Amino acid sequence: MFVTKIKIIGNEPEKEYAQTVSLEHRKKFAQFFTPYVVAEFMTEWILGNKQLKTVLDPAFGLGIFARAIREIDKNCLINGFEIDKNILYKAKEIFEKDLNTNIVFKDYIFNDWGNRYDGIICNPPYFKFHDYDNKAMLKEIEEKLGLKLNGFTNLYTIFLLKSTYQLNKNGRAAYIVPSEFLNSDYGKLVKFYLLKNKLLRYVMVFDFEENVFDDALTTASILLFANDDEKSGVEFINIKTIDELNSLQKKIRSYPIRKSENLVSFSELKPEIKWRAYYQKQNAKHFKNLVPFTNYGKVVRGIATGANDYFTFSKSKAEKFNISEKNLLPCITKSVDVCGSFFTKDKFEELKKQDKSVYLFKVNDLQEKSVINYIAKGEMEEINKRYLTASRNPWYSLEKRSPSPIWVSVFNRNGLRFIRNEANISNLTTFHCIYLNMFSKSKVDLFFAYLLTNVSKEIFNDNRREYGNGLNKFEPNDINKALMVNLDLINKEDEKKILNLYKNYRKSELSGNANTSLLEAINDIFVSIFT
């Protein structure tokens, strides 16, 4: 039986729910629940508004926030929105006897624009917009807030912006959201709006190794807002573990008194930069003579097929469908197929032998019967109607991308991983491609030796995106916008030393006995020149 009391301290209802409802359903509605201690902390902030009479939870779920509020305040009116009938029914059971809590089966974004609240508390759904009905929502935001967001915006930021608009005078809002928008391109406009309305008071960022939401691969931040006159700026706080919320409680209790070295005034805050700069030590600051990465090259993503199962081939699959080599493009399709920092022709031959998928279907000869048949098979399976294939002409053509001399991994746990593509073959999106410009092509070995060092990783790390559980992601533009050392300042003698160490390291790695002390020696040279 489902729990029916209101006085539920802890996450029992959510645990019970997660056990009975499929992960697929939960993902469909982005049902990742707030840990109770976090809900209590956020509740404390909104109850700091001593005139609080009305509260809104725009993404109600099982009402964790309303439950935490009821521990302290029995009387305030709580409005909740929910679009999943299933969870709504269960929430209504929990709040059956609570006549001051009203949960409606409505989409928050399209409703309630006319109401204002003394407290708003929320863990919004997060969906990338292109998997969602975005046009209507973006139109709503544009009409109501005068803000033209782009299609990459994530739904949680739309919730956030709408809620700040709905705050009464002296109202308080607490949101728990992924930290991504603080450091991403789509977040710029959101930050711009938040700076314009000057309601943001605290940004509390969980350390990326602390997985706040059990099943969601995302980092979390608590954002606290107040529609009052204490407009000195935003305070940035790093939270290493959830337990630290206890000590932070004291801090928010003393609001509006704030004296912190982490307070950044509204005029200092820049919407266009990654806000990590305000809450994390920037590694680049330890180095001198840094220049934009784009002085040397450019990163673009690997080939996206839109249907990897269809387009990728192993040798045996090619035999089965009788596709000849001239209609196959050598290509790395999975990052696990590449180990070490040097991908040689021998390694590629080895993958072929192991019957790995190392080719892409690339039609060069439309006369071949087997090619015609394979295209027909694709059409029968409606591969031609997929999102990416439908936009190509003909649908089975591949994106034009020449093999790049260097690859870089997209997801990382221990800093960026660079690979020298000596075999000169193509790659899918599992790696990004690094192309050097015409001036730096001749320096490819020096450039790559640098990429292998900890100095480069440290500097690149300033531009990472953090996912939960210690996972980092780099989009091509994160690297394009990063800094690196000015290779032109390395004198001939040092360059020779670096190249020598690099050659020996390459040899040692390819012989199966990587001598990392050689990499350390290269690193030391860069440290001595650039610190």
Ligand SMILES: C[S@@+](CC[C@H](N)C(=O)[O-])C[C@H]1O[C@@H](n2cnc3c(N)ncnc32)[C@H](O)[C@@H]1O
């Ligand atoms: C991340 S969960 C948070 C649930 C709960 N408040 C908590 O913190 O544990 C988001 C909830 O919002 C609901 N939801 C998703 N889209 C919504 C929308 N457009 N309007 C209202 N609720 C929505 C989901 O069904 C889900 O229950």
